[in-house]
Amino acid sequence: MTSLALLQLVSPALPVGAFSYSEGLEVLIQAATLNDERQVQDWLEAELRQGALRLEAAALRGLSEALRQWQDHGDQQARHWLMDQDSWLLANRESADVRAQQTQMGASLLQLMSEMGHPLPQAMPLSWPSAWAWAAVALDVSLPDMTQGYLYGWVANQLSAAVRLLPLGPSRAQIVQQRLLPLIAEQAAWLQSQDPRQLWSRGVGASMAQLAHAELYSRLFRS
DSSP states (O other): OOOHHHHHHTOTTOSSOGGGOOTTHHHHHHTTSOOSHHHHHHHHHHHHHHSTHHHHHHHHHHHHHHHHHHHHHOOHHHHHHHHHHHHHHHHTOOOHHHHHHHHHHHHHHHHHHHHTTOOOSSOOOOOHHHHHHHHHHHTTOOHHHHHHHHHHHHHHHHHHHHHHHSSOOHHHHHHHHHHHHHHHHHHHHHHTTSOGGGOOOOOHHHHHHHHHGGGOSSOSSOO
């Protein structure tokens, strides 16, 4: 059964600022590359299958194991490995806007966890995937739920942005989310057993859109 803690982590009320980012979706919609519900769904499916998001989801197992070693045994080698993996994941995001997003959201989640009584063993900056792994470890969320929740939350945030950028109502966005649930479950099950450093992102279109976001004349979103 899905833990209540996971429901808290994927809640749109989580105060990490996810609502202010589109990860390039704003560029694609302004350029009329994405115009309707079907095109948005196809885009999200493509990113779930081949985007940089996959590397982050695959990294959650190793991140959570290192965090447990650090928390339970004060393992400094695990801490250094965590820092290296976190830097590698951040470097896989080509856009400065998205790197800033990952950094800000990670910091906000760590602050929230500290206020909830779950600070890191030692204060250090972590980007969003690593902070998500820490939140899941601290709240005793299982690896399958942790991985599914990471992908589910990303889709929900993208659809939230799409609702504000397109004539796509909230009800239709929920229908798209429902259609993507089997793919989210399938990808999560596969990714949790993969080595992220043996994967690669083929989401060239997403990377280009994210890089172009900084050049938009007017913007609703920060990425």
